[in-house]
Amino acid sequence: MGLRDATADRERRDLVTRQVMDESRLIRFVAAPDGSVAPDLARKLPGRGMWVEATRDAVAHAASKNLFARAAKAPLKPSADLAETVETLLFRRCLDQLGLARREGVLISGFEKAAAAIRSGRAAWLVEAADGSADGRGKLLALARHQTPPPKVCGLFTADDLSLALGLENAIHAVLLEGGRADRWTTEVERLAGFRPLTPPSWRGDAAEDPDGFSDGRGFAP
Structure with a gap:
């Protein structure tokens, strides 16, 4: 069972806004034995979960105001760089998922x-190296x-990251084909999108920013 399957139709309350949201939009945290706050991206660590919307601003606010201590009713001390830690962990999880997809035969690489x-109509995601050539990228985006x-x-991700x-x-x-792995990767990368844009600003003007509205700038087609 993947993360998306496990969180389907399950909702939690965000510590910052107090709004109830689907788990797929939230990051789970738990109290660590040393009194710090540990991100639990896989949602497997023991202890009472504390949930924060998967955005940099929300996690930074929860840490700076120490909303975790209030939720846990304990003197917790979240690190000042908690949002950066979550971003780094999400970044690594997304890359790991792509590696798994290739081993499973559902990630296609090479122009x-x-x-x-893409022509087969089975592409769920087009993954392009951030530092790749605009020419090749533009041709695939136009085709998509x-x-x-x-x-x-x-x-x-850079070419080195992907390699x-x-x-x-x-x-x-690279193209991630439709299916369960793509669904799981979508959950992870949509959470990461709350911490950094999924397409570089330098891509503006490419086919991804076509007037027809191919992409919303975060990597998501309308």
Whole structure:
């Protein structure tokens, strides 16, 4: 069972806004034995969960105001860089998921294979290296506009990040095919989107920012 499956139709209250939200939009924290606050991204650590919306501002606010101590009714001391810690952990989880997807045969890499996957209509995500060439990226983004619905787009990782995660040399273009793995990755990357944009600002003007509205700037097609 994946994270998305495990959190389906389950809601929790955000410590910051006090709003009830689906678990997929929240980060779970628990009190660590040393009195600090530990992120529990897999939602498996023992203890009473404390839930915060998966955004940098929300986690930073919860830490600075020490809303965790109030929720736990204990003298907890969250680290000042808790939001950065969560971002780093989410970043790594997303890369790990891509590595698993490749081993399972549901992640296609390379320009020609990525283009073929998009033409097949089975692409859930187009993952482009942030430092890849605009020419190749633009061609795949233009091609992706013709898939219905178009795949979502992620340009968060460098070629080095992707190469290491996928066990490849010079990984630039990849397509994550529709299915359970893509659903699980979507949950993770949508949480990461609350901490950093999924497409670099330098991509503005590419096909991803086409007037037709291919992408909303966070990597999500409308």
